[in-house]
Amino acid sequence: MLKPLSIGKLQLKCNIFIAPLAGYTNLPTRLVYREQGAGIAYAEMVSAQGLHYNFNKSVTLIDSGENDSPLGIQLFGSSRETIVRAFEVIKNEKFDVVDINCGCSVKKIINSGSGASLLKTPDEVYKIIKGLKELTDKPVTLKIRSGWDHNSINYKDMYYAAESAGAALITLHPRTKTMLFDGKADWSHITELKKISTIPVIGNGDIFTADDAVAMFNQTQCDGIMLARGVMENPFLVEEIIARLENRLYIPRTLKNRLYSATLHCKALIDYTGDEVKAMVEFRKFFKGYAKGGKGITHLRQAVNQTVSYSQFVSLIAQYLEYSEKEEVEKE
Ligand SMILES: Cc1cc2nc3c(=O)[nH]c(=O)nc-3n(C[C@H](O)[C@H](O)[C@H](O)COP(=O)(O)O)c2cc1C
Structure with a gap:
């Protein structure tokens, strides 16, 4: 379960991912999780429009520093044009992976045609990834939900679009856009995606304990796991999970x-x-x-x-x- 992982040419020492979390995964917070052994951490999502119109403010969201690698950045935007234009201005910043947000369900983001709205247009996602691949050798990845609603589950279409455009990895949070954070993440979608995928599949959704992490690996055969609310609720979750996956006794901190x-x-x-x-x-x-x-x-x-x-x-x-x-x- 716990193992090194390659994303394109990038080697991760392990397959535990820290999710992009708006308002949370700033530089000092990423370092807290890295010290415990996380394989990669993502900065919070940044607006492609913001980078274009208000560069100075938006670029601070992807501030990095010493010991902050490998670093994933994540862009949200509605089209190839916006995202590629934004990427042009940040492509020389310090980061190792660029991810496209296809899951954010916040109203403002959806209304701008970004985040989970992209689930409706796999063709545009194909173009976005192709466009980024033309500008960088760094791995381009995407993070999706299962679909817009339960009548339009299309994570496989999203995968095919992304994979054929050259995406290096896909993360699936198996809830629909309309579910927001309600109900349970349907991990069977991760299992199904893993069966067809030729690129690493990262399982995300409802990992709050070391038991959950083991269950996610066992049930889905995913290549890695991504932690989000779990680390917000328990800042020491990474070390606990790693101890469990290495069969070491974990003594919770006092x-x-x-x-x-x-x-x-x-x-x-x-x-x-x-x-x-x-x-x-x-x-x-x-x-x-x-x-x-x-x-x-x-x-x-x-x-x-x-x-x-x-x-x-x-x-x-x-x-x-x-x-x-x-x-x-x-x-x-
Ligand atoms: C406060 C908060 C901020 C989030 N920000 C982002 C973000 O910037 N980009 C993104 O792709 N997902 C974001 N998410 C979604 C998480 O990355 C993750 O996909 C989701 O919480 C499901 O995982 P979990 O059940 O482990 O929390 C956010 C979630 C929360 C709760």
């Missing part, structure tokens, strides 16, 4: 260790943004994943949600740990 790791992640976000207040506000959504399972932890989370100061954040954690250690001693 709450103290998780909170300490949270301070490091938060500090890295501040250094990255150069704006303490902004980073502290942004970090609140990440903190939820770290601060779980201790007595009175909800109070700590509430207090952290009120602060915009890193030093106060660190003292809130110290106070919490002191209080919970005292409680432990009194219990004994």
